[in-house]
Amino acid sequence: MSLAELICPAGTPAALRTAVDAGADAVYCGFQDTTNARNFPGLNFTPDELAEAVAYAHTRGTKVLLALNTYPPAGKVDLWQQAADTGARLGVDAFIVADMGVADYIARTYPGIRLHLSVQAAASSPEAIRYYCENLGVKRVVLPRILTIPEIRQIRSEIPCEIETFIFGNHGLMVERRCSLTNYLTGQSTNMDGVCSPASDVEYVRDADGSMSSQLAGFTIDRFGPEEKAGYPTICKGRYTAPHRPEGYYAFEEPVSLNLSRLLPELIEAGVHAFKIEGRQRSKSYVRGVVRAFRAAVDDIKAGHEANIADLIALTEGQKQTQGAFDTKKWR
Amino acid sequence: MTQLTLGPIAYHWSADARRDFYACIADEAPVDEVYLGEVICSKRAPFHEADLPATIERLERAGKRVILSTLAEVMLNRERRATEDMAAMEAHEIEINNAAGLYARGKRPHRIGPFMNAYNEATITWMAGQGATHVCLPAEMPAPAIAAAARAARALGLGVEVQVYGRASLAVSARCYHARAHGRTKDNCQFVCEEDPDGMPLRTRDDRPILRVNGIQTLSESYIDLLPEAARLVADGVTHLQLMPQAVDMVAVTQVFRDVLDGRMPTGEAGSRLAMLSGDAGLSNGFYHGTAGYRRIAAAAPT
Numbered sequence A: 001m002s003l004a005e006l007i008c009p010a011g012t013p014a015a016l017r018t019a020v021d022a023g024a025d026a027v028y029c030g031f032q033d034t035t036n037a038r039n040f041p042g043l044n045f046t047p048d049e050l051a052e053a054v055a056y057a058h059t060r061g062t063k064v065l066l067a068l069n070t071y072p073p074a075g076k077v078d079l080w081q082q083a084a085d086t087g088a089r090l091g092v093d094a095f096i097v098a099d100m101g102v103a104d105y106i107a108r109t110y111p112g113i114r115l116h117l118s119v120q121a122a123a124s125s126p127e128a129i130r131y132y133c134e135n136l137g138v139k140r141v142v143l144p145r146i147l148t149i150p151e152i153r154q155i156r157s158e159i160p161c162e163i164e165t166f167i168f169g170n171h172g173l174m175v176e177r178r179c180s181l182t183n184y185l186t187g188q189s190t191n192m193d194g195v196c197s198p199a200s201d202v203e204y205v206r207d208a209d210g211s212m213s214s215q216l217a218g219f220t221i222d223r224f225g226p227e228e229k230a231g232y233p234t235i236c237k238g239r240y241t242a243p244h245r246p247e248g249y250y251a252f253e254e255p256v257s258l259n260l261s262r263l264l265p266e267l268i269e270a271g272v273h274a275f276k277i278e279g280r281q282r283s284k285s286y287v288r289g290v291v292r293a294f295r296a297a298v299d300d301i302k303a304g305h306e307a308n309i310a311d312l313i314a315l316t317e318g319q320k321q322t323q324g325a326f327d328t329k330k331w332r
Numbered sequence B: 001m002t003q004l005t006l007g008p009i010a011y012h013w014s015a016d017a018r019r020d021f022y023a024c025i026a027d028e029a030p031v032d033e034v035y036l037g038e039v040i041c042s043k044r045a046p047f048h049e050a051d052l053p054a055t056i057e058r059l060e061r062a063g064k065r066v067i068l069s070t071l072a073e074v075m076l077n078r079e080r081r082a083t084e085d086m087a088a089m090e091a092h093e094i095e096i097n098n099a100a101g102l103y104a105r106g107k108r109p110h111r112i113g114p115f116m117n118a119y120n121e122a123t124i125t126w127m128a129g130q131g132a133t134h135v136c137l138p139a140e141m142p143a144p145a146i147a148a149a150a151r152a153a154r155a156l157g158l159g160v161e162v163q164v165y166g167r168a169s170l171a172v173s174a175r176c177y178h179a180r181a182h183g184r185t186k187d188n189c190q191f192v193c194e195e196d197p198d199g200m201p202l203r204t205r206d207d208r209p210i211l212r213v214n215g216i217q218t219l220s221e222s223y224i225d226l227l228p229e230a231a232r233l234v235a236d237g238v239t240h241l242q243l244m245p246q247a248v249d250m251v252a253v254t255q256v257f258r259d260v261l262d263g264r265m266p267t268g269e270a271g272s273r274l275a276m277l278s279g280d281a282g283l284s285n286g287f288y289h290g291t292a293g294y295r296r297i298a299a300a301a302p303t
Helices: A015-020 A045-058 A077-090 A100-109 A126-136 A149-158 A181-185 A259-271 A284-302 A309-314 B015-028 B045-063 B078-087 B100-104 B121-129 B144-157 B179-181 B228-236 B250-261 B267-277
Strands: A006-007 A026-029 A061-068 A094-097 A113-117 A141-143 A162-170 A200-206 A213-217 A218-225 A239-241 A245-250 A257-259 A276-277 B004-005 B033-036 B065-069 B091-097 B110-112 B133-134 B161-172 B200-201 B209-214 B218-226 B239-243
Touching: A006 A015, A015 A026, A015 A045, A015 A284, A026 B209, A045 A061, A045 A077, A045 A284, A061 A077, A077 A100, A094 A100, A094 B250, A100 A113, A100 A126, A100 B179, A113 A126, A113 A218, A126 A141, A126 A149, A149 A259, A162 A239, A162 A259, A162 A284, A162 B065, A181 B161, A181 B209, A200 A259, A239 B209, A259 A284, A259 A309, A259 B267, A276 A284, A276 B015, A284 A309, B015 B045, B015 B250, B033 B045, B045 B065, B078 B091, B078 B100, B091 B100, B100 B110, B121 B133, B133 B239, B144 B161, B161 B228, B161 B250, B179 B200, B179 B209, B228 B250, B239 B250, B250 B267
Parallel strands: A006 A026, A006 A276, A026 A061, A061 A094, A094 A113, A113 A141, A141 A162, A162 A276, B004 B033, B004 B239, B033 B065, B065 B091, B091 B110, B110 B133, B133 B161, B161 B239
Antiparallel strands: A162 A257, A200 A213, A213 A218, A239 A245, A239 B200, B161 B218, B200 B209, B209 B218
16 A cells, blocks of 8 residues: 655745644745746745754654756756755755756765656656656656556556655646746746746736736736636636637636545555645645645545545535546546 | 758648658758657657658658657657657667657667757756767757857767747647647547648637647747847857748748858848748747747847
8 A cells, every 4th residue: 555645735934834733744845946846926935944844844754845846947057956955954855856957966966865756857657757767766756647547557567666646736737847838928937937827927907898808928818707707817727719719718728626536545546655735825724724634534545444535525615626637538 | 060950740731741841841941950750649640650761761862861759748558669669760860859768768879859858058968978969959948048058068069959940839738739629539639630730829819819739739829930040049059950840831941041051141131031931920039038938039230
């Protein structure tokens, strides 16, 4: 049976303490710069804050994973290496990496610290995963959110490392590492800057007919009627028109959250070692609610009881949710 | 001398269209190297695989170097097999676009494709140590990073390639957005992507062109055009300039680039000609100039 560790988001020191107290097995966080893929204003840690966070977590038996999961542009590699040096000095339990150069630096400099392969590396086949395990010593892979459970089971049987999957939160549907949509419209890069549809470029514009346009860098990502709630202009969750779809449609995906609660027993049985809850940008109370509910469910399943899945499903009540690719390949 | 390359066809052009296209390229286009192979969707490969040996022969007879490109996304068994088969090839150079290909290739020589995220000198050094001989940089890299990456790659003896023409690949997904637009899924797509030889246009709801869909791939609406920047790219150490095939007169497009590189056509005149050849597509160079990719930044006055 898998360990079924719960990996929980910590966007701020307060959220980190909340996640630890709510029963996280590990928390993941990043520094306040481009070295991680949630480089959002007001989020993340200074080195001093991380030092305190590591102490708080370790005292309570919780691991701290440091996300260094963006791609340094040439000429700026130092920033990532310094972040790794700082993380190693502060005693983080693992680095979550995507870039081969960053991974190689850590593998050579800190061979005693675990390397986890970020979803930002998008390793989606046994061969790709083995490449990172055999050449760079990766101990765990975070799988992209594009695989079905039978596919995950198959991968599990063919790789020498642990598997972590997303279980709850934002439903990213582009292959991570390959998405430059934000950079195309805003000039800020997801891969190099850790930025996705940044708030600084968002505007809500009331149109003459009472409808509301949500815009990113001046592009209308969606338009909402007077009765609709205007959503955040994430490019891959917008509505557009196409020659066959003059009415406007969600060309990529609806604004849904991923909620795999129903699949939790099956994922544990498939040998998934760790479950990741997305949401470093979320509030403390969100983190508390989600982590507590998943803690209870995982403990129940590990003890051989039925989990109270209803609580988990209620977490996304009122929002649209999906099981994405995990449930059926028809999603594709 | 700076090499002009023709990237792999991203779209689902019919077997006939591909045969005609490569016949023209072989006979008339002043490109030095041509990448062949299906990079985007493994379902399309059977339509043109049979022609591959003849196409290779035709291009090589015309003096072009042929490189075979592997799939960008490897997930299904048929994709794993295709990647493994390609990686086993000894007769031709191969360009790898997925870590599964790197695994299969081991330390035998190979090129690193644009989907591999070779963003920096540390990664390029790592890749060179694993057998890479050439690296194509991601399309979103700004000029200073290109220069720094090229310097490192050249010092290691690697070729350095940058896309200078055609739509930029902005995203790849497991989901087929062409099928989705037609109410289908990837498994029963009926190859509807063949209807859009230059991608399916998406417009914002206030009718502004924004993106193009090509199966599982999302492309820029505008064509990258780094013709005005070509001289600086070369001065910064870039050895290969890549043109991505679009549904325009690609022979004429390559001729414009060749003429500018050889000093036979002034940049201003070449720019007008390229804009005309590119039809309705906007031309952009924002990524290179460190701003939004869709933007067109005017060249600074010569100093």
